[in-house]
Amino acid sequence: MLEINDLSLTVPMQQTSVPAVSHVSLSIKPGRVMGLVGESGCGKTLTAQSILRLGEHQGIGKISGDIQLHGKSLFAMSEKQLRKVRGxxxxxxxxxxxxxxxxxxxIGSQMLEVIGLHLDLNHQNAQLHAIQLLEDVGLxxxxxxxxxxxxxxxxxMxxxxxxxxxxSANPDYIIADEPTTALDVSVQKRIIAxxxxxxxxKGLGMLLVTHDFGLVAEMCDDVVVMYAGEVVESGAVMDVFDAPAHPYTQALMGCRPEVAQNGQALTVIEGQVPAPGEWPQGCRFAARCSHADGGCQKPVAADAWQDGEHIxxxxxxxxKPKADESC
Ligand SMILES: Nc1ncnc2c1ncn2[C@@H]1O[C@H](COP(=O)(O)OP(=O)(O)OP(=O)(O)O)[C@@H](O)[C@H]1O
Ligand SMILES: [Mg+2]
Structure with missing residues (x-):
């Protein structure tokens, strides 16, 4: 099990630091795929990188909370121990x-370096392993x-x-941060396949960061929706897609190109994600939400609404009532 518990982090801004991810908790069971979605700037990459404390090498400020892998805290590990976990x-x-x-x-020297970090193989066997790995990915x-x-x-390629x-080291989990956005569409499909x-x-657990709801539907078991540094909705993909609860998730799903009728303009969510340091006190989506009223001025609990695992x-x-399955 990979568990992120109450993860918060700050980023540097104008001689100070401001929160950029706040109190994110999620857990990925072995063999399950979790999609992480949200508009640009919501904190998806920062969250994904913090799992392996990669942000610390990129000038990210204070990280708090805990990450546990199979019951061991990654935040309690030395850099040497962490290097073994990474990759x-x-x-x-x-x-x-x-x-x-x-x-x-x-390519060979880069692959052999990674293999050498994690596996105890002589040069010839490491090379054979690299060849096998390249063949396994269709090269x-x-x-x-x-x-x-x-x-x-x-x-x-x-x-x-x-x-x-x-x-190369047969990992239990893969974190894939928009693994195909830089590729053209036909290549994207093959890489996703x-x-x-x-x-x-291999029964891998996976955290898949993406903007593509179609991909979430196709690949993921669970989905987490982030907005302005926090989780606003999470649950099984079937539940969230069947009946999105948060107005932000509803709005995001309404923006999918396939939802637009023939010839109609694509729907957009007016306004933009507040940057770190500009988050309001209460619901962070309120300024863009058609349901917002005075009740949204106070901080909202992560599980303000709950239906089983759907939060x-x-x-x-x-x-909206779910479709009647007897029909
Ligand atoms: N090293 C940094 N220093 C300062 N601000 C940062 C840093 N890294 C990220 N940020 C800010 O934190 C916010 C979240 O960034 P992040 O990259 O996690 O977004 P994202 O959800 O992955 O967006 P995208 O979908 O565009 O990849 C953004 O406003 C970004 O500008
Ligand atoms: Mg990103």
């Missing part, structure tokens, strides 16, 4: 395959590929290499 038990796939690989080292002529440099590869590297196959074949941070939830 070993939890691997990460980033949005930008162009920048995630180092252009001055061959041909893997032996030759090991000698190539990243700029000789297409974006799709680079993302496959990164997925192969992520799989690959991720899905690996996830299912929403809203005092005005009006869930």
């Amino acid at each position: 070993g038990e939890i691997a990460m796939i980033f949005q930008e395959p162009m920048t995630a690989l180092n252009p001055v080292f061959s 041909q002529d893997a032996k030759h590929l090991l000698q190539q440099y990243p700029d000789a590869l297409s974006g799709g 680079r993302q496959r290499v990164l997925i192969a590297m992520a799989m 690959l991720l899905r196959k690996l996830q299912q074949d 929403a941070r809203c005092v005005h939830v009006q869930v």
Whole structure:
């Protein structure tokens, strides 16, 4: 089980620091896929990176809360212990395959470095393992590929290499932060199919950060919706998609291109996500919400509305009745 408990963090802003993620809690069971959605700037990447304390290397300020993997606190680990977990038990796939690989080292040397960090193999076996990993992600002529440099590869091939590297130590969990947004549409579909196959074949737990509700429906078991640094709704995908509870989730789902009628303009949510440091006291979505009233001026509990595992941070939830399953 991978559990994020009450995670908060600050980012530097104008000689001070301001909260950018507040009190995020979520847990991903082994073999399950959790989608993390929300508009740009809601704190999805900061949350995902904090799981492995990567933010600390990118100038992120104070992190509080706890992350537990199989009952062990990652926040109590030394940097050396954490390095074993990163890429070993939890691997990460980033949005930008162009920048995630180092252009001055061959694919082979980058793969062997990662393999060497986590597995006790001699050079020849490490090389065979790298070839197998590249073949597993559908790359041909893997032996030759090991000698190539990243700029000789297409974006799709680079993302496959990164997925192969992520799989190199047989992790229990993968954190994938918008793994396909930098790729063109046909390549996106193939990379998603690959991720899905690996996830299912190996029973991986996964946190999938995405803007694509279609992908959440296709791949995820559970979904968490973030707005302005906090979780506003979470639950099983079937429950949340069937009857989104929070007005923000309803609005986001209403913006999907497939919802627009033929010839009609796409729906947008007026206004924008408040930046860190500009969050209001009460409901952070209130300024953009058609249901907002005086009751939204006070801070809203994460579970202000609850139906089993389906939870929403809203005092005005009006869930539409679910479709009658007997019909
Ligand atoms: N290192 C940093 N220093 C200062 N502010 C930051 C830093 N990293 C992120 N932020 C700010 O924190 C907020 C959340 O950023 P984050 O990257 O987590 O958003 P996101 O939900 O992943 O957005 P997107 O969908 O565009 O990737 C944004 O307002 C961003 O500008
Ligand atoms: Mg992001």
